[in-house]
Amino acid sequence: MKPPPPIPPAGLLVLDKPAGASSRDAVNVVQRAARGAGWGRRVKVGHAGTLDPIASGVLVVCVGKATRLIERVQALPKTYEAGFRLHVSSPSLDVEADPVPVPDPPTVTREQIEAALPRFLGEIDQTPPAFSAVKVGGRRAYDLARQGEEVELEPKRVRVDRLEVLSFDGERLALRIVCGSGFYVRSLGRDLAAALGTEAVMETLIRTRIGGFDLEGALEPTAVTEETLPGLLGLRFDRLGLPTATCDDDQAIDLRAGRYAQLSFEAAPGEPGDCGVRDAAGKPVCVGVRDPDGTLRPRTTFPLPTV
Structure with a gap:
C-alpha cells in the first residue's frame, strides 16, 4: 500500500513581482521551493490576482490548502500607482506596442483631469482592453488581437473607491487607484483620456496593496528557496479582513x-x-x-x- 501523500503547511507568501516577469514565473519559483522542501510533487501553489508582465508589486501566492482562499484574497480592495502618457495611442493601451503620437492633441491641465475623475468613481461599467485575458468564443482576447482580428468585448461592472492625481507635467500623469477585482487600469487610462479629448497609454503600473498585504512586507522572489520557504509562510486571518x-x-x-x-x-x-x-x-x-x-x-x- 502506498503511503498517503504529504500534507504541506497551508500559508500565504507576499511577493514583490518584478516588471518583466509573469505572475506564473513567481508561482513557479514557490512551487520549485515547495517540491525541493519535500512537500510533494503535487503541492498546490497559486496566485491571487494576475499582474501583467509590465507591472510590478504585490502578488499574493497561496500554498497548500490555502489555495482555497484565492477567491477571498482576489475580492479584497487593491491599490495601484499607475503612470500614463497622454497624447499617444497603442492597440494594447500600454507600451507593449509602440505608441503612436496623436495628431494635434489638446492642451490638458491638472484641473481638467481632477474634474473628470469623479465620473470614474463608484460602481461603473468598464470595457476591458482588447489585449486582455477575457475569453471570446473560447479564445483569449489577446490572442485574437495579436492576430489582427477585431475584438469586441462587453462592458463589465467594476468598483472604484478612490482616484488621486500624484503628478502631472502636461504629458505624463501618475494616479493612485483603489479599486475592486476585475478592474483594468489600462481601460481607465483610455476612458479618462477620451473624456479629455485625447488618447493615452499606460507606461508603468505598481500594485502597492491588496487588502492587508502591502509592499513593505513583500519578498523578492529570489528570497524564496527550499530552505527559506517553511519559515516564510504565514496565514494571518486579520489581513484577509x-x-x-x-x-x-x-x-x-x-x-x-x-x-x-x-x-x-x-x-x-x-x-x-x-x-x-x-x-x-x-x-x-x-x-x-x-x-x-x-x-x-x-x-x-x-x-x-x-x-
Missing part, C-alpha cells in the same frame, strides 16, 4: 474534520459572520461561518501538516 478565534484541542479536531464547534464570543468578538480559527499552538484550523449562538460552521479547513 477576518476576525480570529482560538479553539482548544478537541474543537480543533472537530473543526478540521468539518464538524461544527461551539466558540464563545469572548474568543471571537464581533458580529456573526465569517471568522478564522487558530488552535492553541497558533496554527490555522479553518475559516468558517459563526452563527449568532456561537456555533462555528467550518467552510475551509486546514489539516495539520505532515512535512
Whole structure:
C-alpha cells in the first residue's frame, strides 16, 4: 500500500513581482521551493490576482490548502500607482506596442483631469482592453488581437473607491487607484483620456496593496528557496479582513474534520459572520461561518501538516 501523500503547511507568501516577469514565473519559483522542501510533487501553489508582465508589486501566492482562499484574497480592495502618457495611442493601451503620437492633441491641465475623475468613481461599467485575458468564443482576447482580428468585448461592472492625481507635467500623469477585482487600469487610462479629448497609454503600473498585504512586507522572489520557504509562510486571518478565534484541542479536531464547534464570543468578538480559527499552538484550523449562538460552521479547513 502506498503511503498517503504529504500534507504541506497551508500559508500565504507576499511577493514583490518584478516588471518583466509573469505572475506564473513567481508561482513557479514557490512551487520549485515547495517540491525541493519535500512537500510533494503535487503541492498546490497559486496566485491571487494576475499582474501583467509590465507591472510590478504585490502578488499574493497561496500554498497548500490555502489555495482555497484565492477567491477571498482576489475580492479584497487593491491599490495601484499607475503612470500614463497622454497624447499617444497603442492597440494594447500600454507600451507593449509602440505608441503612436496623436495628431494635434489638446492642451490638458491638472484641473481638467481632477474634474473628470469623479465620473470614474463608484460602481461603473468598464470595457476591458482588447489585449486582455477575457475569453471570446473560447479564445483569449489577446490572442485574437495579436492576430489582427477585431475584438469586441462587453462592458463589465467594476468598483472604484478612490482616484488621486500624484503628478502631472502636461504629458505624463501618475494616479493612485483603489479599486475592486476585475478592474483594468489600462481601460481607465483610455476612458479618462477620451473624456479629455485625447488618447493615452499606460507606461508603468505598481500594485502597492491588496487588502492587508502591502509592499513593505513583500519578498523578492529570489528570497524564496527550499530552505527559506517553511519559515516564510504565514496565514494571518486579520489581513484577509477576518476576525480570529482560538479553539482548544478537541474543537480543533472537530473543526478540521468539518464538524461544527461551539466558540464563545469572548474568543471571537464581533458580529456573526465569517471568522478564522487558530488552535492553541497558533496554527490555522479553518475559516468558517459563526452563527449568532456561537456555533462555528467550518467552510475551509486546514489539516495539520505532515512535512
